[in-house]
Structure formats: structure tokens, C-alpha cells
Amino acid sequence: MSTDSTSTAEPISRLIEEFGKLPGIGPKSAQRLTYYLLRSPAGEVAALADAIRNLKEKLALCSVCLNITDSDPCAVCRDAERDHTKICVVEEPIDILPLERTKKYKGLYHVLHGVISPSDGIGPDELKIKELLSRLNDGMVTEVILATNPNLEGEATAMYLQRLVAPLGVRITRLARGLPYGADLEYADDVTLSRALEGRQEM
């Protein structure tokens, strides 16, 4: 970003530049945010700075499920109330949020941190697959739920995991793929509809 350094004080132009790196923030928004903070009380600005610093300093990956956590093992993995025989495999930490919101799932998670995407050069070694397999070794886990996204890469990853996990004798399930609630049949694509038909249930 071009900020005229001769007319703007260095701390201001530097913050504008940093804001400008964020997604969805253009040069004008970056300037507005910077001048807003300049007028804010010192306490609020310090709180923001702390929050940002803590993001990296206090967070790490859970050594068990590889979710982002501020304590190791994370709250979910430590929780004795939860069902430790089930592992739900997700692509990204953010995918855990909607699953937790349902309040239907009481098992554990495993975060892969990506999906297999051959044309981007992302293979199994770039994902946390070895870690998943080693969790299955002690025989505690009886079910692995594959909750990767229902798109091409997600399906590829699920099929690949199925190949690796099946020989271990663990039950493997995949999240049902069908029509989203509140949608129109008219707009459904053939893959979704075929899956929905395959997975239809007695009422």
C-alpha cells in the first residue's frame, strides 16, 4: 500500500499498512480504522493489542485432537463426560463450531488442518492423518465419523481415510449428504439428490 511517509507519522502509516494486510480491508478502511484507534481511549487500544498478542502467544494445537486451544489437552479432550469412543474428523478448527452448536454430538474431534488437493500439491503428509491413525491404535475408539466437507476434495479425503482406517477394524461413518433444511428441490443438483435418495429414511 502506498502511504505517503513524509506527511504521515511513522506509527500511523505502519498501522495502516498492517491493517491493509487483513482480508477485506482496503486502503481506505485501513486508514479509517487507524484514525478511529487514534481517537479511542488508551485502555481500549491496549485491550485490543493484548487480544491480538494473546492470539498467538497463548494458543497452541491440542496434542490430542489438534484443535486450537489455550490449554493442552483441550477442554473437549479433557472432558470425562464426553464419549471418548467416538472421533469426528473435520477439515478445519472452525468446523467444530457448527457441530458443537447442534448439541447432538458428545464425542471427540480430530482436526486435519486441510484436505487432500492433488493439484495444489496437498497430500496426506501435509495433513494431520498420522496423528489420527495413532489415536486409533489403543483400541479405545470404536467409531470414526468423517465430517469433511461434501465437496470433491472433502469426499476424496474421506475416501482416502476410509482406506486407511478400515483395516484397523474401527467403524467408519460419513455425515449424511442430502438436502439442506429450508432449500428448494428445484435447485438441487443431481449428486445431492442421488445421495439424498440413497440415504432416505423410514418415517
Place this chain on the structure above:
Amino acid sequence: MTSPRTYQTEAIVIKRIKLGEADRILTIYTPSFGKLKAVAKGTRRPKSKLGGHVELLTHSRLMLARGRNLDIITQAQTIDNFLPIKDDLDRLSRGLYMAELVDSFTGEHIEDRHLFDLLLETLKQLSQPTYCEPILRYFELNLLDHLGYRPQLQHCTECNSPLNPETNFFSPKMGGILCHQCGFKEPMSRPLSLNALKVLRLWQNCNFAAVLKVKINRELAAELEQVMREYIKYLLEKQLKSTAWLDRLKTESGQV
């Protein structure tokens, strides 16, 4: 305004990358406009009406609106989703390799109906429950042929002498076969068995029906794959990324 604001086309989706919160930029291959990039808005939301119609390796009919920079997909209807490819990890991976191959070898907005037809036909063949390596090789050979990189398989590319029925050499640099004598002098060439040469010659001049009639063993299939891979690598000056994945799948499933 000279051109209409919207237009319709068939397309095969060969690449897609995320854009912003819920959008994607698709790379599509069309019969009349060649390779195009277009924005598919909201396709990452569950209720997107485009959603599955613009998934990778899907043949769809699209309506596009001209945008300032990239065109925007406004409607999509699947023609063939090649479900058998998507339900099988090995076929799917090969399909993705084909898509990367087409993407690497083509420029945008260059009409090439023949290439579109070849891609479509190959995806249809890949959906059939047959041994798929020959299909892939046939696709590579014909793609190169059509783009002007047809390997010279009839006589030595160095001394022009006819080839003896023996192990000759393939040279990516020369774009074809070197005879026994010339091959030894060229360090960048690799030996090519007589059977491999015969199969390549046949595939260069036949249709899919004939391709599937030729029975080749795993050893020969591996040799043919290597020859083509080295040639493609030389032409593109890079290894296609999805080849690493194809190799891995083969090693893990016990194929050579």
C-alpha cells in the same frame, strides 16, 4: 455495447479456488471460448443454487453474465456429473490429473472444440469400470498431438533412419524416438521397449474403442506412464503436482 450482457455455454469445471467468504473462482473449459475463469458466487454456502452444478469435473450448461474483470456464473444445470469417477478415489485422482493437464497446457480464450470433446469423451470413458491407465495415456497422447507436440515414433529423430524391432530410446528433448545408436549418445533419453513403442504407435492413430481392446500388463503400463510423464515434464518445464498423489495411491494400494 457490442456483445450481449449474458451468454450460455457448456463447460467442464477443471479448477476452482476460494474467493472471499463464500465465493469461488472457477476455471472452466468450454467448446466455443476455450479456457475461461469465472466467478461462482455463494457456492460454498449449503443452500447455494449453483453448488453441486459447478463442482470440479462436472459437465454443465452455464449462463454467464459479463463482468468488469471476470464473468459471473448466474445459472447452472448439470449435464453429466460423472458420479462413478467421484465415487472412486483412484478414478477421481486420475480425473483431477487430467484437469491439471488441460489447465497447464491451455491459454485462456482460445477456442478449441476438439480439446473440449477429447476431455469430455475421456471423462466418459473414465466413468466406465475398465482399467483406466490406457485411457489416461490415450488422453495425454492425443492432447499433445492436438497441441502440436505429437511425438515422432516412426523413425529416428536424429539420423532419420528407420527403427529396428528392438529396444530403442525416447528423447523428450527431440520429441520422439532415437534409434539404438543415436540413443546411446544422448544422455537425456530413456530406453523404450519394443512393446511400448508398438502401443504408443497404435494409440496415436486409433479411437477409444481400439484403446480398450489392447491388453497391457502392469509393467508395460508403468513404462508407458513414465515415458509420457517425462515428455510432459519436459514440455511444461515442471512436474504436474497431482502426479505425486497418483504415485502415492499406487504405492499404498500395492500396485507398482
